[in-house]
Amino acid sequence: MPNGNAHLRITFDFELSIPDALNQRDERALLEAMRQILGNTVFNGMPTVTAKQLAKAGVGLAGHDCRCELERTGQAEIPADTVIAAAPHLTDEELVTVARQAAAKLPADPSQHRAHIRRVALRVANDYRLVPCTVVAEASTGGLVELGAQLNMTNGGILVDDEFKKIKLRTDQPPIRVWIEGTDIELIARLGGHTLGGPLLETDVADLVPHRAALLACWQAAIA
Incomplete structure (x- = not known):
């Protein structure tokens, strides 16, 4: 900002009542929305009006700076x-x-x-967030099999890869181990039956919580 021989600061604090459609955004996105709403009318208009008023007293506006900030107030959040x-x-x-x-x-x-x-x-967020994994289970014909699969973080479901969809698993077997690819994470899955899409395997969403960061990293790497 160019230098004059005095610095004038005028501050306005606005208390806003924001409609739900806007208020659903995070703070950064909401601030950007406010900037766009105010636009040139405010950000260019205020210096122009100020310069005109000052000029009436022979005061020149050598330059100006602008700061736009937003802080949510009085809004509860769940931890x-x-x-x-x-x-x-x-x-x-x-x-x-x-x-x-x-x-x-x-x-x-x-x-x-x-x-x-x-x-x-x-x-x-209700999209499929798939993480590559390996299922180790007992086949209905006996013996252990390893099935390539994808863990859906969104609901804990496990989707076996196409080449394993016709494999039948023993229905009364102990908890089934699931290994997350590229990590040392081991989860437990339950078998709920079989469909044309393969074995119905599911983990408990609560079991994903301790591994959230690693699982999200795997998902993001898979879609990158």
Whole structure:
């Protein structure tokens, strides 16, 4: 900013009532939306009006700077760990969104909190987030088999690769081991039967929570 012989600072603080459609965004995206809404009318208009008023007294405007900041106020959020426990498939940015949205209509009964948070989370992110893995199980004909598969972080389901879809697994076997490719993560899966799409295998979403960071990294690497 060019230098004059005096520095004038004028500060306005605006308390906003933001509609839900905008308020669902994270803070950075909301600030950018505010910048676009205000646009040249404000950011160019205010210096122009100021310069004209000062000129009436013979004061010249040598330059100006602009700062636009936004801070949420009076808005409750659910702790990130609580959201992760219900929906470990969320990215960090999605966690912020879900924490805010879920807090807005949190049931009074604590026993309903997890289900409520998960419903909100699935509205925000319900895509397949697949992580390569290997399933070690007992075939219906006897003996152990290794099946290439994909763990869906979003719901804990396991989708076996095409070449293994016709393999039948023993229905009454002990918990089935699942190894996440490229890591030392071992999970346990349950067999719920068989369909044309292969064995119905599922892990408990809660079992993914301790491994969230590593699983997200695997998913992001797979889609990169």
